[in-house]
Amino acid sequence: MNRNRWILVGVIVCLAVVLYENSGQSILSRFSDKTKNSSPSEQTLSNLIAENTPKPGTPSPAFSLTGLDGHNYEVGGKRDKPLLLNFWASWCDPCKEEAPDLVNLYKKYGDKMDFYGVNVTAYDKLENAKKFVEEYHYTFPILLDEKEEVYRMFNGIAFPTNALIDKNGVIQEVIIGILPPEELEAKVKKLLEDS
Incomplete structure (x- = not known):
């Protein structure tokens, strides 16, 4: 019952993101917009999100998760790539839309950088995650966030969320929602150039 409630919350959050994107206003600008008309509770929410969200230029939260392949994957600190x-x-439609773009990026840049897909299994079913991986031909490591701990570390508010992390373990960008394929590729290229 509790899990179903969290799934419903996730669906509502995804719907809210889509509505904000379609209105021409990003969710991040909505939270960071501190106008004179903002109520104290809105400013408190905005400050809380801003304080807890990993920011570009800050170290990535450190974590370790097990992948579908049974291997343990660690993030945090210096990396080879x-x-x-x-x-x-x-179940996330924007994730389905983005999946072919991630596959193409991995084929193109997988030798120069790591790609980790993190299934937030706390909001999903393992069986469905495995079907998704098979259907979209993911060949990069798929990590299982069964307790939502890592997603919370990144203050996840919507699916998909992408974090670009350099070789020093420093976050360069956090992207909430999907981007056109060429924009996401441009960000990947910049990350590679700067690393």
């Missing part, structure tokens, strides 16, 4: 960290759920 930059990393694209993708948080998703199998």
Whole structure:
């Protein structure tokens, strides 16, 4: 019952993101907009989100998760390669839309950078996640965030969320929602150039 409630919350959050994107206003600008008309509670929410969200230029939260392949994957601190960290759920339509773009990016840049897909299994079912991976031909590591702990570390508010992390373990960007494929690729190229 409690899990279903969280799934419903996730669906509502995804719907809210879509509505904000379609209105021409990003969710981040909505939270960071501190106009004179903002109520104290809105400003408190905005400050809380701003304080807890990993920001570009700050170290990535450190974590360790097990992948579908049974291997343990760690993030935090220096790395051999930059990393694209993708948080998703199998029922998320924007995640389905983004999946082919991630596959193409991995084929193109997988030798120069790491790609980790993080299924937030606390909002999903393992069986559905495995079907998603098979359907969209994911060949990069898929990590299982069964308790939502890592998603919370990144203050996840919507699926998909992508974090671009450089070789020093420093977050370069957090992207909430999907981008056109060419924009996401441009960000990946910049990460590679700067690393």
